[in-house]
Amino acid sequence: MGRPPCCDKTNVKKGPWTAEEDARILSYVSTHGLGKWTDVPKKAGLKRCGKSCRLRYMNYLRPDLKRESFSPQEENMIVFLHATIGSRWSTIAQYMPGRTDNDVKNYWNTKLKKKLVQEGIDPITHKPISEIMLTLGGVQPSRTSATNETGKNGRISCLNRDLKNVFMSRSDSVLDPMVAIQNMPETSGYDLLTQLQAIRLVADVSNGATPMPEMTTVLSELPQQICTSTSTCTSTAAPVADSTRIGNAADDLNWSDFLVDDIIMCIDDGRHKEVSSTPSTREVIGSSTYMDPMPPSLLLDRHELDFNFDFDLDLDFP
């Protein structure tokens, strides 16, 4: 037996909203505030489902919504967060003031996905498409085919290949994340551990977890130029991590920086356990195998570790 309908479907209007209906919702919200959406149709005199009212307000009528198109910084932000936490649009939207989950989702589906494919990156796994082809059936993509697939000039594929070579030539780093960390070159701005902690914090917050006090301390100790406090978020969405934060330096990023590699390593009581990176990010992040010192989701490959996490992480917590 299925779930009962949330409202009387036969007596509910569907389709585009009229200006009058919008005005009624705005009037209702200004008087009664947010919440109790099931009461809204009755009290506002609308023949709409409560869910529909909520959606209309949150996605269209909210006063803090941005109308302009997505900036390159926002694009980079979405790609990065998608690579980190998967298609958790509402979480991603929380890091983008003025954007709704629907906005982000639509933008991803209509623009970013295609853009990544054009760059030779699989939008689901964030791996190079050529690499996936190798995995699926051992097809060795030729230079020409790689060129054709990227739709451009294979620039990204070549870059990935080159990075891969560096990566593979340093198997010691690959096999032991701690060795990898020790072998890491100095990254500009602040150290790798801090970067990883910052990534973990983002993942934790996105996973609904309350950040450990020491994590927020870590962030508070980040260099001033990175953690510029420009928070002016006006979003009504709750745990708002405002801002401009990841913005600034995202300009310098290339989307290949967000590539996820084949193998990530778990530390298991000192033993190394190889796990596939293919399960969805949701599974990884939500996994009970989440363990210290570094959770699987944060055992990023060399590419990502080299990634200069030069975001403006200015996170506000409730």
Place this chain on the structure above:
DNA sequence: AACTGTGCCAACCGCAGTGCC
């Protein structure tokens, strides 16, 4: 001008999570 294809975005739908009784 008419038709077709494509892109985009608002809205819908079904399900999961949560809190209350």
Place this chain on the structure above:
DNA sequence: AGGCACTGCGGTTGGCACAGT
């Protein structure tokens, strides 16, 4: 503990606008 109501999320769809033929 279990049922119910409500809220929120993510996937999908409908339809409009525009470009191309």
